[in-house]
Amino acid sequence: MGRLTGGDPSLLRRINSAVVLRALRGTDEPPTLTLTDLAHATGLSRPTVEGVVEGLADAGLVAEDTQGGGDARRGRPARRFRFCSEAGHLLGVEIGPHRVAAVLADLTGRTTSTMARPVAEDAEAGRRLEHVRTLVADLLRRAGVARTSLRAVGVGSPGIVEADGRVRLGTALPGWTGLPLGDRLRRSFRCPVLVENDANAAALAEHWKGAAAGSDDVVFVLAGLSPGAGSLIGGRLHRGFGGAAGEIGALHLLGREATPERLLSTTGEPLHPLDEEAVARVFELAREGDLRATEAVGRFIRRLVHDVAALVLALDPELVVVGGWASGLDGVLDPLRHELERYCLRPPRVALSELGEAAVATGALRLAVDHLEERLFAVEGTTVGG
Structure with a gap:
């Protein structure tokens, strides 16, 4: 030019x-x-x-x-x-340990159709991606939308994700470390595919349509197999130099071997399977007065607070939004607020996710919306709408 x-x-x-x-x-x-x-x-x-x-x-x-x-x-x-x-469509995709989900929207970002399906926790990478392709094909077929109508696809995935969509490190899914996820998915689409860490995507979603709307300095905590967090500073996603910002689940590697399956155990043996249903059962037992479950929930919350406090002290956010497992579990918010008041110089507001399990796919859709807007409103390079 x-x-x-x-x-x-x-x-x-x-x-x-x-x-x-x-x-x-x-x-x-x-x-x-x-x-x-x-x-x-x-x-x-x-x-x-x-x-x-x-x-x-x-x-x-x-x-x-x-x-x-x-x-x-x-x-x-x-x-x-x-x-x-x-005139076209946008797609947001979540790839998780137990499910894949997709959100289809028009060019304003308004959702027109959604779909989700379970996936086995031990599914290897190729099989998991095949689930994604099948899900997207079925969603487009049900909505009567041609694949060629897609203008951009956003994807939320566990792990440290590089700018080109490669997963540099991903321990939550089998075969995920080193996976060229962006390249693998681009074979299925004729439009740009943007890949982001799942907690980062969820932070974007809550800022767009959820509990963080109106707040520009936000930490979103995704409490799952390994806690992760996404942060917005001044309304912009903070990824860090190598995309690893917010990987608070790695703190147990620094001499703290308190993994979630041990923290939430009520038997002395690691909790297995470690999924949303099992965790919800532990919290339910705690509400009923079970001593071991109460102790397990206390351990889990203390660990979560320790991880979150590190980010709060570093970033001084206005708001902490809690999602993942904890967004559906009663009794998390008050203990978290109380402990953050003990640890933090200026305790932030704390809220549960308003989007729940839709947060990651919605954030992936936001990636696609942002990409479209960059193209639509560009004044350098190709013509508008090109």
Whole structure:
């Protein structure tokens, strides 16, 4: 691409297109606007807006709203235009120890269909990915959406994930360490595939649609096989230099061999199988007054607090959101608040996840939405909608 100057007409067209498209796409429910509305909203002249809208319509991103009314002008209603949210689709995928899930959305990020299926904990990597492919195919078939309609796919996965989608370290899933997850999944799609750590994805989801909406400094704790956390600083995801930020589950490797299956044991033997149902049963027994279960829950919460406090002291978040197993377990919040008050100089607010088990897939969808917006509103490189 050649050097652009302030008077470069192609640059001006891209800027104008991005401005008009942003006004039409909106932030929640896309509006329908007249050319005059768009001129007021963007500060562009009406003839300029008209030319931009024509170009966006040719690209399939804008259409005339034939259902709307509008202000009458000279006896005729004004033409109104809308963003074509149906011009493509976005997909968010969760790959977890016990299930795979997917969320399908239009180009505004509005969910249109979801699907989830169980996966065996010991499924090897190839088999697990086959479950993902089958799930996506069935979801698209049920929704009546062609695979070619997908504009971007986001994926949330356990482990330390590098920028290209390779899992540098992943102990929660068999055969996951070193897996070129992004490359393997890109073979199934004709659009960009973005892979992120599951706790990071869940943090994005809670900030977008959950308990952290309106808070820009957030720690999201995913309490699972190995506790992990995602952090937002100033509203932006903090991944760290190598993508390992928030791997609080590694703290037991530093001389603290208190793994979750031992912490939650009521028999002296490691809890097996270590899954959501087994953990929920331990918490239920504790509520019923079982002494060993009460002690196990206390150990689990103290360990969780120790891990979370390390992040809170380092990052000073406004809010800590607890998800994973703990989001469905009563009695976690008050002990966590109490212990954080003991450990932390400025205790944050603490809340349970509002998205529950949908958090990771929803965050993966947010990755796809962000990628689309970068392309739609870009003013350097390819044309808008390319």
